[in-house]
Amino acid sequence: MKRLTNIIVISMTLLLTSFMSENSFGGPTVSFKEISYGTYHTTGVSISSKDSPSGRSTMITNHSLIRKTDTVDAVLGETFGMEFSIIAKTKKGIKVRRVWEFPKSMIDGRGNSFKESSSDMVYTPNVSTVTTYELEEDFEIIPGKWTIRFYYEDKLLHERTFHLVKR
Secondary structure (H helix, E strand, C coil): CHHHHHHHHHHHHHHHHHHHCECCCCCECEEEEEEEEEEEEEEEEEEECCCCCCCEEEEEEEEEEEECCCEEECCCCCEEEEEEEEEECCCCCEEEEEEEEEEEEEECCCCCEEEEEEEEEEECCCCCEEEEEECCCHHHCCCEEEEEEEEECCEEEEEEEEEEECC
């Protein structure tokens, strides 16, 4: 009887561990770990992007934090953002919606209005990654609160606000 009790306890522990690593939708439990934030120097490959007000996005291949801060100079060429990791008990990529919200709508050179820029990204869990915003065009120079948010299955995982200031 004691052996059967031990087997049941072990089975229940395995079942609960499995259940606790899954959410009510059957997907992995996901959390967000902010590693750093501020202004960055980045290099990478520029690609066209309909989700970005500048029409471009950069696949970052190298980065270095210049200064840990949430106050950013609103000047062309300034790059700011964060280093983070999506935490999950899986090796599969995790689809997360990344949203940059601007202090007011910006109008690009084609007359399109942007209050925010959002894109679905697939992140490798438990691996550090960097996302930044580079001020590339005059119309992007908008002082005020710029907020980046990360959502998993419509649940807010994390947000960070940067204050862009003209000096």
